[in-house]
Amino acid sequence: MITIKGLSKVFQSRDHQVKAVDNLDLTIEKGEIFGVIGYSGAGKSTFIRLLNRLEEPSGGQVTIENQEITGLSKKALRLTRQEIGMIFQHFHLLWSRTVKDNIAFPLEIAGMPKEERHARVQELIELVGLSGRENAYPSQLSGGQKQRVGIARALANNPKVLLCDEATSALDPETTDSILDLLVDINKKLGLTIILITHEMHVIRKICHRVAVMEDGKVVEQGDVLDVFLHPEKPVTRKFVDQVMGDTEQAHSLELIHQNYASGKILKLHFVGENTNQALITELARNFTVDINILHGKITQTQKGAYGTLIVHVTGDSEETDRAIAYIKETSVEVEVNPNA
Numbered sequence: 001m002i003t004i005k006g007l008s009k010v011f012q013s014r015d016h017q018v019k020a021v022d023n024l025d026l027t028i029e030k031g032e033i034f035g036v037i038g039y040s041g042a043g044k045s046t047f048i049r050l051l052n053r054l055e056e057p058s059g060g061q062v063t064i065e066n067q068e069i070t071g072l073s074k075k076a077l078r079l080t081r082q083e084i085g086m087i088f089q090h091f092h093l094l095w096s097r098t099v100k101d102n103i104a105f106p107l108e109i110a111g112m113p114k115e116e117r118h119a120r121v122q123e124l125i126e127l128v129g130l131s132g133r134e135n136a137y138p139s140q141l142s143g144g145q146k147q148r149v150g151i152a153r154a155l156a157n158n159p160k161v162l163l164c165d166e167a168t169s170a171l172d173p174e175t176t177d178s179i180l181d182l183l184v185d186i187n188k189k190l191g192l193t194i195i196l197i198t199h200e201m202h203v204i205r206k207i208c209h210r211v212a213v214m215e216d217g218k219v220v221e222q223g224d225v226l227d228v229f230l231h232p233e234k235p236v237t238r239k240f241v242d243q244v245m246g247d248t249e250q251a252h253s254l255e256l257i258h259q260n261y262a263s264g265k266i267l268k269l270h271f272v273g274e275n276t277n278q279a280l281i282t283e284l285a286r287n288f289t290v291d292i293n294i295l296h297g298k299i300t301q302t303q304k305g306a307y308g309t310l311i312v313h314v315t316g317d318s319e320e321t322d323r324a325i326a327y328i329k330e331t332s333v334e335v336e337v338n339p340n341a
């Protein structure tokens with residue numbers, strides 16, 4: 001478990017102070033993929049760099065599995081950093097070393113004997129899917145392959161936690177997905193705790209179990225990814241959810257829907273987890289004498305199951321419509337009945 005208490009970082013420039021991280025408290029469970037999302041300037045990079053003290057905190061504590069990182073001497077910190085792997089947006093590889101020598105680098109520093117090192121590097125190359133590219137130089141690799149080298153190097157000393165600093169931001173969407181798949185795979189295979197920062201909700205949706213939203217150096221909202229998707233509280237969180245669900249477009253089409261459907265009721269159904277798979281609409285049509293028109297919908301997958309919304313127009317006898325709505329409410333699908341309809 002990782003506990004962060006009252007963590008702060010104040011940067012002092014000539015004429016003013018910037019509280020990049022402002023009295024932040026968080027608990028991250030062992031083995032989870034925890035995402036921190038925020039816009040540029042929210043303090044994400046500073047936050048993640050405080051965890052391994054690439055940035056020295058102005059105040060507060062970071063404890064990783066009972067070891068207080070913030071209380072370590074510089075010498076002890078050097079050793080402990082071997083237990084905290086990190087990957088970066090621009091990979092930070094050594095350009096004059098081959099793939100295998102880049103991966104071997106942290107093992108050399110840790111003093112691992114040559115033969116053991118060789119075997120470990122081979123194992124890591126297979127783990128990250130780089131077999132056959134051992135002797136290539138970074139300049140001969142694609143962005144995705146470079147990040148795979150970064151991941152292998154970060155995992156070399158069997159860290160307790162992997163920190164990912166915008167690790168997919170420099171990659172195209174397809175490569176991003178393959179790197180995210182690799183991170184999920186590693187999390188499952190090794191039970192490794194992963195903390196990532198990003199400005200893309202797609203990354204959170206695809207791989208995180210829990211998420212914290214940062215704004216002005218503070219965590220303004222946090223929770224299970226599905227809960228945050230379903231009930232975003234703060235405007236900044238809603239904006240991020242809209243990145244994936246396209247709600248602005250939905251709001252616009254809702255206005256049109258009102259104009260076009262004067263009678264009946266417009267329902268907005270939220271599906272979570274298992275319920276996305278059930279044939280609710282078919283059941284409604286079979287069991288109630290109502291007509292149902294699907295007007296708009298989107299379902300997306302997260303690590304904790306599926307999440308989606310569906311806007312439907314229901315017409316029929318008003319009592320029968322109410323019964324159908326009551327039936328929907330009995331399932332755990334959430335339903336909002338549009339008040340204007």
Ligand SMILES: Nc1ncnc2c1ncn2[C@@H]1O[C@H](COP(=O)(O)OP(=O)(O)OP(=O)(O)O)[C@@H](O)[C@H]1O
Pocket residue numbers: 011012013018019020038039040041042043044045046047
């Ligand atoms: N070394 C520094 N000196 C002074 N101010 C800094 C320093 N590093 C960061 N800041 C300031 O701290 C705030 C948070 O920056 P940070 O880079 O952590 O945000 P971020 O959310 O990671 O944004 P980005 O994705 O743009 O890097 C910003 O106002 C930034 O200008």
